[in-house]
Amino acid sequence: MSDNAIEVRSLCKTFKIDYNKSVSHTAEELNDKRYSSDKIEVLNDISFDVKKGEMFGIVGRNGIGKTTLLRIIAGIYKPDSGTVKVDGSLIPLLSLGTGFDIELDAKDNIIMYGKILGFSDKEIQQKILEILRFAELEKFANVKLKKFSTGMVMRLAFTTAMQIDPDIILVDEILGVGDVAFQKKSYDAFMSFRQKKKTIVYVSQDVNSINTLCNRAMLLNKGRIESIGSPSKVVNDYLGIFEKPKESIK
Numbered sequence: 063m064s065d066n067a068i069e070v071r072s073l074c075k076t077f078k079i080d081y082n083k084s085v086s087h088t089a090e091e092l093n094d095k096r097y098s099s100d101k102i103e104v105l106n107d108i109s110f111d112v113k114k115g116e117m118f119g120i121v122g123r124n125g126i127g128k129t130t131l132l133r134i135i136a137g138i139y140k141p142d143s144g145t146v147k148v149d150g151s152l153i154p155l156l157s158l159g160t161g162f163d164i165e166l167d168a169k170d171n172i173i174m175y176g177k178i179l180g181f182s183d184k185e186i187q188q189k190i191l192e193i194l195r196f197a198e199l200e201k202f203a204n205v206k207l208k209k210f211s212t213g214m215v216m217r218l219a220f221t222t223a224m225q226i227d228p229d230i231i232l233v234d235e236i237l238g239v240g241d242v243a244f245q246k247k248s249y250d251a252f253m254s255f256r257q258k259k260k261t262i263v264y265v266s267q268d269v270n271s272i273n274t275l276c277n278r279a280m281l282l283n284k285g286r287i288e289s290i291g292s293p294s295k296v297v298n299d300y301l302g303i304f305e306k307p308k309e310s311i312k
Contacts, residue, residue: 073144119276150229
């Protein structure tokens with residue numbers, strides 16, 4: 063039996079793009095060799111393993127392919143080529159609130175979102191009060207989401223998603239949901255998964271959390287893996303990217 067929870071081999075993913083007057087592109091993008099007139103090579107020959115029970119961090123600049131990689135692992139996107147093998151049940155905590163209906167109240171949205179996450183009717187019904195209490199939204203159970211603030215919606219989505227007890231969790235920049243007090247509660251809930259030795263793949267721009275929480279880390283840069291290993295080494299490599307002089311546009 064393999065010690066790996068996730069095995070990624072020779073993964074490639076390209077998206078079509080359209081350079082036109084309605085789309086703005088940075089000078090850095092226009093000078094990036096991954097870009098052409100009609101496509102961008104987001105991931106190029108990506109191969110790595112995530113061991114069972116480890117917390118594996120992924121860093122890289124914005125738009126470099128981190129979220130795309132997680133979506134391929136989760137089965138949301140299909141790669142152009144390469145393979146992904148997942149050993150165990152998996153939940154992606156990526157786009158929180160996907161599937162919410164602003165015309166429905168909080169309770170009905172919990173039920174609907176819970177079904178998307180794989181709960182049965184009975185299971186999610188039993189968790190409604192617990193979810194509302196943790197999200198600090200008990201008084202808003204029968205209020206339509208269109209009257210919620212963005213923060214309230216995110217708290218409801220995060221708390222519902224955290225009810226899942228999977229083997230593998232994919233996390234993309236979600237621990238900053240809500241105010242400081244709720245962030246502390248969210249962090250503690252998230253850390254309970256780590257204490258249970260769940261496998262966690264954690265994407266974040268917060269290099270301190272990558273350094274502190276992760277067993278290993280990986281740096282993505284321009285569609286490829288630039289470094290992989292100890293969090294301290296990978297974080298240093300990541301910070302070094304910002305110290306390199308930018309190429310001029312030719």
